Amino acid sequence: MKALNEEERERYQRHLCIPELGEAGQLKIKAGSVLVVGAGGLGSAVLLYLAAAGVGRLGIVDSDVVELSNLQRQILYDTEHLGIVKTELAFQRLHALNPHVELKLYQQRFEKQNALKLMQGYAIVMDGTDNFETRFLINDLCVKSGKPYIYGAINQFHGQVSVFDAKKGACFRCVYPAMPSEEIIAMNKGVGVVGAVPGIIGSIEALECIKILTGIGDPLYGRMILLDGQTMEFREIQIRKQTNCPICAAH
Known part of the structure; x- marks a missing residue:
């Protein structure tokens, strides 16, 4: 890849002055390709920070339009955007933020019928789902295709984040082997979230992505960070690969 031009050097100056990162690291970020599934609360923070960081290609998967109740936490959008498709608005905001980033829009749901095709051409998949x-x-598809899955989840004052890669440790199914019951899903639907929590968790997701792209630091493989926003305590738990996991045991 070509060296950074003068405009890029000025734009990323606060990256370039970090000894561990420098221009070599910024070029790795520029060469990166990341698929973000969901452009809501988590996805807003993830997309803004990855675009600002200069990730070369970002794919955005979302089928929704902006609703008024989104605006308490989905910082990509404004009141004037109600009823407009999120992917189109995300493109406008992110392109204005950093025109050097190639943006691919997928105005559709991430489902079995299209998921593998959507993931093709991307090195990392980010979780902005609910x-x-x-x-x-x-x-399951990241395990089969050998790609890292950066996971984030939020609930009221709480959040959690981890990185799953079957080549380096546990997968998501090692932690959650089966779907929750319909009763539990119904209980958790619409429980709410404090708007700043997806910003915190999404920012951590973005940082983990930058660490993986550059090879700097120690990503959250085999570890999960749990946030309690009421006490502002972060707790780390260890995650072990399960030998009987139906998805990753063979990898």
């Missing part, structure tokens, strides 16, 4: 069904699908 349901177990989609997370299981992302995980």
Whole structure:
């Protein structure tokens, strides 16, 4: 890849002055390709920070339009955007933020019929979703295709984040082997979230992505960070690969 031009050097100056990162690291970020599934609360923070960081190609998967109740936490959008498709608005905002980033829009749901095709050409898959069904699908396909899955979840004052890669440790199914019951899903639907929580968790997801792209630091393989926003405590738990996991045991 060509060296950074003068405009890029000025734009990323606060990256370039970090000894571990420098221009070599910024070029790795520029060469990166990341698929973000979901452009809501988590996805907003993930997309803004990855675009600002200069990730070369970002894919955005979302089928929704902006609703008024989104605006308490989905910082990509404004009041004037109600009823407009999220992917189109995300493109406008992110392109204005950093025109050097190539943006691919997928105005559709991430489902079994299209998921593998959507993931093709991307090195990392990011979780901006809000349901177990989609997370299981992302995980299973990432295991089969050998790609890292950066996971984030939020609930009220709480959040959790991890990185799953079957080549380096546990997968999502090692932690959550089966879908929750319909009763539990119904209980958790619409429980709400404090708007800043997806910003915190999404920012951590973005940082993990940058670490993986550059090879710097120690990504959250085999570890999960749990946030309690009421006490502002972060707790880390260890995640072990399960030998009987139906998805990753053979990898």
